[in-house]
Amino acid sequence: MESVQLYFDLIKAGLKRFAEYRSSFIAGFFGLIMINGSSILLIWVMLKNFHTLNEWTFWQIVFNYCLFLSCLGFHNTFFRHISDLENHIVNGTFDRFLLRPVSPLLQLASEKISITDLCDFTTGMIGALFAAKMLHIQITVGFMFGFIVSIINGVYVFTAILFSVSCISFWTMKSKSILYSTNEIQESVQHYPISIFNKAFKFIVTVLLPYGLVNYYPSLILLNKVNVHWVYVIMIALVDIIYGAMGAFLWRRGLKRYNGSGS
Numbered sequence: 001m002e003s004v005q006l007y008f009d010l011i012k013a014g015l016k017r018f019a020e021y022r023s024s025f026i027a028g029f030f031g032l033i034m035i036n037g038s039s040i041l042l043i044w045v046m047l048k049n050f051h052t053l054n055e056w057t058f059w060q061i062v063f064n065y066c067l068f069l070s071c072l073g074f075h076n077t078f079f080r081h082i083s084d085l086e087n088h089i090v091n092g093t094f095d096r097f098l099l100r101p102v103s104p105l106l107q108l109a110s111e112k113i114s115i116t117d118l119c120d121f122t123t124g125m126i127g128a129l130f131a132a133k134m135l136h137i138q139i140t141v142g143f144m145f146g147f148i149v150s151i152i153n154g155v156y157v158f159t160a161i162l163f164s165v166s167c168i169s170f171w172t173m174k175s176k177s178i179l180y181s182t183n184e185i186q187e188s189v190q191h192y193p194i195s196i197f198n199k200a201f202k203f204i205v206t207v208l209l210p211y212g213l214v215n216y217y218p219s220l221i222l223l224n225k226v227n228v229h230w231v232y233v234i235m236i237a238l239v240d241i242i243y244g245a246m247g248a249f250l251w252r253r254g255l256k257r258y259n260g261s262g263s
Contacts, residue, residue: 032119043065053192053193054195056195057135059131060135060193061192062131064216065190066124066125067128067222068214070127072120072186073118074155075155076117077115078114079109079162080114080162085166085167086174086175088108132222137222146221147222153236156240156244157240158211158214160244161210161211162179164243165178167251170258171257185205189215190215194212194216206239210243217232220232
């Protein structure tokens with residue numbers, strides 16, 4: 001419980017540091033609206049003649065896109081800097097995490113906050129709810145509960161993947177190159193329903209790099225595009241547990257290796 005309180009204290013300290021950059025936040029907010037608006041406009045142009053994309057309408061794709069965006073924005077705000085683990089190990093600054101009487105993971109997780117990325121989170125939330133309204137979906141308590149759980153799950157998936165890959169740095173001293181190589185995969189999952197891709201790609205984004213669990217499968221449930229919801233809920237939960245366990249395993253083994261090598 002003390003660790004949780006300490007984490008929030010560190011987050012508050014980070015928020016105070018960024019309080020003076022309100023103008024930058026506002027400028028970034030409108031800039032990101034233009035960028036994401038352009039992406040949605042391209043989707044509209046593509047569907048102008050075809051009307052649907054593998055049985056996904058324009059507003060359903062917008063919902064899928066914005067759900068991904070909101071999860072990504074929240075993740076980037078609080079957890080994107082976990083990828084800096086590579087730099088800490090290479091530069092030797094990871095030692096300071098080990099010398100302090102606080103969990104090294106807690107220190108790493110609370111080291112930075114990217115306030116401007118809250119723009120993506122806010123834009124995604126508003127866009128998804130507006131798309132739901134355009135699809136004549138009733139914004140009930142049940143829907144909002146599922147929507148919020150989906151965002152929490154999406155943030156968890158992003159963080160679990162980032163954390164697991166970053167832990168590889170304990171052995172290779174390199175991990176960011178792997179993360180950069182997933183950018184195109186992330187963009188494909190964000191912009192289009194993965195049902196339009198082949199089976200190999202769907203397997204990759206469902207199991208190996210489960211970005212499809214961020215938006216596609218939750219969208220199937222929230223937009224009532226599937227009849228048996230619980231099958232997808234169980235699948236999402238299982239992959240979440242496996243990835244979380246893998247990240248925890250790599251972190252513990254990595255710490256032992258780092259301490260044992262005297263790096």
